[in-house]
Amino acid sequence: MDYSIGFIGGGKMAEAIISGIVTSNLISQQNVFVGEINEARQKYLQEVYGVNVSSDNKWVISQADLVILAVKPQLMQRVVGPLREIFSHRLVVSIAAGITINKLSEMLPDKQPIIRVMPNTPCLIGQGISAMAPGETVTEEHSAKAKTILSSVGQVVITEEKYLNAVTGLSGSGPAYVYLIIEALADAGVLAGLDRHMALQLATQTVIGSAAMVKETGSHPAQLKDAVTSPGGTTISALYSLEKNGVRAALIEAVITAMNRAAELNGE
Numbered sequence: 036m037d038y039s040i041g042f043i044g045g046g047k048m049a050e051a052i053i054s055g056i057v058t059s060n061l062i063s064q065q066n067v068f069v070g071e072i073n074e075a076r077q078k079y080l081q082e083v084y085g086v087n088v089s090s091d092n093k094w095v096i097s098q099a100d101l102v103i104l105a106v107k108p109q110l111m112q113r114v115v116g117p118l119r120e121i122f123s124h125r126l127v128v129s130i131a132a133g134i135t136i137n138k139l140s141e142m143l144p145d146k147q148p149i150i151r152v153m154p155n156t157p158c159l160i161g162q163g164i165s166a167m168a169p170g171e172t173v174t175e176e177h178s179a180k181a182k183t184i185l186s187s188v189g190q191v192v193i194t195e196e197k198y199l200n201a202v203t204g205l206s207g208s209g210p211a212y213v214y215l216i217i218e219a220l221a222d223a224g225v226l227a228g229l230d231r232h233m234a235l236q237l238a239t240q241t242v243i244g245s246a247a248m249v250k251e252t253g254s255h256p257a258q259l260k261d262a263v264t265s266p267g268g269t270t271i272s273a274l275y276s277l278e279k280n281g282v283r284a285a286l287i288e289a290v291i292t293a294m295n296r297a298a299e300l301n302g303e
């Protein structure tokens with residue numbers, strides 16, 4: 036692509052996107068500009084990805100056609116406020132949890148085109164999923180540009196902004212829930228006497244294989260679950276235990292809690 040991209044904040048989520056776009060050759064390294072205050076982080080991003088890194092956010096914005104805001108939600112006002120005049124006509128993409136387009140509009144010049152996005156860390160290996168919600172002044176061309184970038188690091192869904200906190204609770208934070216489940220399954224294997232390395236391999240591939248079955252067969256998860264579950268067998272004993280321990284409700288509550296927390300972040 037013949038345009039440049041700037042990141043304000045070069046942390047974990049920015050890195051996941053940078054890695055994806057650089058690996059997929061969508062945008063060349065010399066056209067990627069990262070504003071980052073942490074020196075160790077600056078050095079790391081320069082060395083690993085060969086991108087331009089600076090502590091001068093104004094310079095980063097001036098070099099970019101499109102700017103991704105990737106600092107913590109709680110810092111957004113403090114970081115973006117002083118940069119207000121530099122954004123000019125540029126498309127601004129915010130990946131911050133909870134911060135609404137309305138709130139961002141107050142920090143930015145009038146009619147600034149803003150797209151709010153919720154990605155997730157598997158973007159690092161091109162396996163992410165992002166939901167994007169374009170603001171009122173965003174053109175088709177802007178949306179297409181953002182979609183192309185996000186598509187280079189995973190799947191993209193377009194939705195209304197009112198759903199983005201729900202997306203945050205599900206797929207934004209979701210990788211952490213899955214890692215916790217993988218870790219717990221591996222721990223169970225170790226408790227049952229399996230070697231740690233093998234237990235982790237078994238747990239990881241079970242999650243990958245099961246997710247791929249849902250995706251590739253198009254079958255309902257309940258149908259696939261039933262196919263594993265022999266009458267009077269092992270699986271139904273385990274499922275009874277999971278239900279008794281409220282795993283289903285625990286996961287639902289986790290997503291809703293994260294969604295509510297995202298809404299709170301907009302006011303902090």
Ligand SMILES: NC(=O)C1=CN([C@@H]2O[C@H](COP(=O)(O)OP(=O)(O)OC[C@H]3O[C@@H](n4cnc5c(N)ncnc54)[C@H](OP(=O)(O)O)[C@@H]3O)[C@@H](O)[C@H]2O)C=CC1
Nearest residue numbers: 044045046047048070071072073105106107108130131132
């Ligand atoms: N991590 C995730 O899975 C996801 C995160 N997000 C969103 O992405 C955003 C970033 O999250 P994440 O990457 O996890 O957070 P990080 O803390 O890893 O990244 C933020 C980076 O910005 C740096 N920073 C702080 N102040 C400035 C500044 N004034 N100028 C430039 N850089 C600055 C921080 O440095 P220092 O550490 O020294 O403060 C840090 O390196 C958040 O808004 C989050 O809601 C969205 C989806 C998923």
Ligand SMILES: O=C(O)[C@@H]1CCC=N1
Nearest residue numbers: 131132203207208209
């Ligand atoms: O924990 C957080 O707030 C961020 C947003 C989604 C994933 N990580």
